[in-house]
Amino acid sequence: xxxxxxxxxxxxxxxxxxxxxxxxxxxxxxxxxxxxxxxxxxxxxxxxxxxxxxxxxxxxxxxxxxxxxxxxxxxxxxxxxxxxxxxxxxxxxxxxxxxxxxxxxxxxxxxxxxxxxxxxxxxxxxxxxxxxxxxxxxxxxxxxxxxxxxxxxxxxxxxxxxxxxxxxxxxxxxxxxxxxxxxxxxxxxxxxxxxxxxxxxxxxxxxxxxxxxxxxxxxxxxxxxxxxxxxxxxxxxxxxxxxxxxxxxxxxxxxxxxxxxxxxxxxxxxxxxxxxxxxxxxxxxxxxxxxxxxxxxxxxxxxxxxxxxxxxxxxxxxxxxxxxxxxxxxxxxxxxxxxxxxxxxxxxxxxxxxxxxxxxxxxxxxxxxxxxxxxxxxxxxx
Numbered sequence: 001x002x003x004x005x006x007x008x009x010x011x012x013x014x015x016x017x018x019x020x021x022x023x024x025x026x027x028x029x030x031x032x033x034x035x036x037x038x039x040x041x042x043x044x045x046x047x048x049x050x051x052x053x054x055x056x057x058x059x060x061x062x063x064x065x066x067x068x069x070x071x072x073x074x075x076x077x078x079x080x081x082x083x084x085x086x087x088x089x090x091x092x093x094x095x096x097x098x099x100x101x102x103x104x105x106x107x108x109x110x111x112x113x114x115x116x117x118x119x120x121x122x123x124x125x126x127x128x129x130x131x132x133x134x135x136x137x138x139x140x141x142x143x144x145x146x147x148x149x150x151x152x153x154x155x156x157x158x159x160x161x162x163x164x165x166x167x168x169x170x171x172x173x174x175x176x177x178x179x180x181x182x183x184x185x186x187x188x189x190x191x192x193x194x195x196x197x198x199x200x201x202x203x204x205x206x207x208x209x210x211x212x213x214x215x216x217x218x219x220x221x222x223x224x225x226x227x228x229x230x231x232x233x234x235x236x237x238x239x240x241x242x243x244x245x246x247x248x249x250x251x252x253x254x255x256x257x258x259x260x261x262x263x264x265x266x267x268x269x270x271x272x273x274x275x276x277x278x279x280x281x282x283x284x285x286x287x288x289x290x291x292x293x294x295x296x297x298x299x300x301x302x303x304x305x306x307x308x309x310x311x312x313x314x315x316x317x318x319x320x321x322x323x324x325x326x327x328x329x330x331x332x333x334x335x336x337x338x339x340x341x342x343x344x345x346x347x348x349x350x351x352x353x354x355x356x357x358x359x360x361x362x363x364x365x366x367x368x369x370x371x372x373x374x375x376x377x378x379x380x381x382x
Contacts, residue, residue, distance in 0.1 A: 078092070125167065218236050221238035221303070233263065236262070249288050
């Protein structure tokens, strides 16, 4: 990814920025886990302040308190998890602040037992009626702070270890399956969308997902510079996500190194993208901050975020099922509806397509951006 620089050509570190008024700024997470900003007139002064901040955070880590509460441990853990992507951090903090802090935040770490955590998750299931995925998110927000407390010697046994598996077994909870869309249903849906006045403008988005297996956020981050028409490859190098607390879209790298990859471009998709590229030549580029030239974007000239695409897909599916129900009634037959489907299902469909064509499993992992220990060359049927 292109390195950010100031007006003097100096490379800016993560979190650093140069404001329009000439002030340098650095955004970071304090020992309390809250987002903070420090300003300076020069980059050298800013970096001196950064050293002081890092020292303060380190000192906060070293002050182990046997009476530390879950709230305090969460803040310490949040400040330590600098590697988290902004969107992941936002979800992590939201889950804790909404569901854990009001109930168990004031309790001391050393007083929490395994049975207490089981009761807490039973409360989430019985009283809050949370779904399995919501409880899993809360579990993942709590797990790191208990592991840190264990390593710091604040607690002797991790009270949350194994709790989620126990709750799943107790309530016989199973995750919602994301089924792959069959080729037959995919063709039906694509034909309907192509002829739909409301949904046809989104057809190329759905086809790109179905023909590349990209995650939705990866598709949102796709830029024209990532598409090599000559060698017929697509590079996945970034995602676009929305930070609700800051009310803005940001560009970031994929969550893992395996997410940065190349995908072979099928001939059908190449034709679609070539036509789109030609049509966009006389249009203003789609931009997000300092990034310009996104493939897919809104009327305002900004790239989509995952929720945009998910909403458009669900609406198109709803329109298709309504149309199919009406046609079935007119023809006195059972409607052939498409159920339990979302844009991520198109990723599963692409993976199924590769499997049907006997593509090597390691190659499939690499194309899909799934971590694999061995790098291989990529070739798939066209």
